[in-house]
Amino acid sequence: MAVATRLTWRQEKKLQNYFGEKQFSLLYKASVHGFSTNSLLKICSEQGPTLTVVYSEDQIVGAYMQKNYGEGNYLITVFVFQEITITECKVGPFKLLMLFDEDYYGNREVSIHLNKKRMHFSINTVKKLGLSQRYISFQDCEVFRCEDLLDKRRMNGITELKESLLCAIRNYLPYGGLVNKIRILLLGPVGAGKSSFVNSVKSIFRGHVTNQALVGSNPTGTSEKNRTYFIKDAKDNNTLPFILCDSMGLSEKEGLDMDDIPYILEGLFPDRYQCNSLKLMPKGIGNHTGCPLLEDRVHCVAFVFNANSVEQLSNQMVKRIKRIRRELIKSDVVHVVLLTHVDTLDLITKADLIDIYKCVPVKLKLEAVHRKLGFALSDIFVVSNYTSEWELEPVIDVLILSALKEMLWAADDFLENLPLENTGRCA
Incomplete structure (x- = not known):
């Protein structure tokens, strides 16, 4: 049976981040392995840096040690963790083994007495940590x-x-060779991160951060035109087998016209078409005559939401999004969700992006999108766009590329499900 820590997820994350983005592996638990210094030293020696935590009734106190037990004299970081506040002070230098020795005369700055379940502090340490007394009784270590x-x-x-x-x-290669390139349409509220996602994908394949798609927060969004972006691969200078289509931002009163959604899906509007200039007319625009090719239409839609504000979407915005989803289902177009800005969620660090779907705040966001908008949890992907970075980060790249791959696979599902008569010239 696995031994579990008493730390909550939030407490563990706070401590991990506080001591420099660490991963904790529980080695010793007094209530399981015994309140014995010998047991602790036998299990925890030669383990490298360690964090010792003791639990009293109303607070968590501990010590962070940057070396193996017994490796010379050096400073130890002692801390008190109350709610969300961590107070620390350095003690020593002394041998780590002395931390668990009986301090009969109370001269040491800090000592942990496992068999008595007590932690002692000097007067000076009490003042530095803001404690009310020189010792605390604890329940576990x-x-x-x-x-x-x-x-x-x-x-x-x-x-x-x-x-x-x-x-x-x-x-x-798109399913069945029916098209040369997959078209992915990005839809979402103003400021959600659609253009930033385009830039991020371009950056990865160019090998450096780029900002071709304008990013901003105008009342109706920076994108006032339908834009289609071919992505060039710096490796061979060829374009990749997908196109990203950036759209005007969704808003409650302005922005993308709901009546235009079916025509956009059918591929009736060319690149750089001015969405908000005149009422869009489906025929006679650009080179189209009302019968676009299958390769002109949208094969996958990605709804883009800011992870920090998705739960605050207004009822009117939710209705608009659900209306678009009904149109997509009617047209058999597959659709997924991209949650952006996930790296700015509370307590999330870049290191967490390695296994981001296991993080509690992210799980809560996925469940919120599922409840509020009805998307399946398996269709929601999280990304961190390049917005202020100067250099590419492999961890960020993996999130973006993973989401992109899933969208291409989803587009294959759309192509595979097309009726035979729709795989010819007219969509």
Whole structure:
């Protein structure tokens, strides 16, 4: 049976981030392994940096140690964790083993007496930590091994995964050879991150951060035209087998006209068409005569939402989105969700992006989208766009490429489900 920590997810994340984005592995738990210094040292020696945590009735107190037990004299970080506040002070230098020795005369700055379930502090340490007394009684004690979340081994794995995703997308061929390139339409509220996603995809395949698609927060969004972006691969200078279509932002009163959605899906509007200049007319626009090719139409729709504000979507906006979904279902167009700005959620760090779907705040956001808008959890993907970074980050790249791959696979489902008569010239 696995031994579990008493720390809540939020408490563990707070401590992990506080001590430099660490991963904790529980080594010792006094209530399981015994309130014995010998047991603790036997289990926790030669484990590298460790975090010792003791639990009193109303607070968490602990010590962070940057070396193995017994490796010379050096400073130890002692801390008090109350609610969301962490107070710390440095003690020592002394041997780590002395931390768990009986301090009969009370001269040491801090000591943990496992058998008595008490932690003692000097007067000076009490003042630095803001404690009310020189000792606390505790109910349990845990020791964690601390490792860097983004160590070399993990980063090598992320780089390998990125290369695998790049290879899969570069070699992707749309289902049945029915089209040369998949068209992915990005829909979402103003400021959700549609244009930033386009820039992020371009950046990955160019090998450096770029900002071709304008990004901003005008009342009706920066995109006032339908834009189609071919993505060029710097590896061979060829365009990739998909096109990203950026649309005017959705808003409650202005923005994209709901009546135009069917015509946009059918591919009746050309690149750079001014959405808000005149009422859109489905025929005679550009080179189209009302019978576009299958390759001109949209094969997959990605709804883009800001993870920080998706729960605050107004009832009117929710109705508009559900109306669009009904039109998509009517047209048999597959659709997914991209949740952007996931890296700015509370307590989320770049290291968390490695396994982001296991993070509690992200799980809550996915469930909120499912409840509010009705999307299946398996159709919701999280990404972190390039908005202020100067250099590419493999962890961010993997999230974006994973979402892109899923959208291409979804487009294949759309093509496979097309009636035979719709796979010819006219869509």
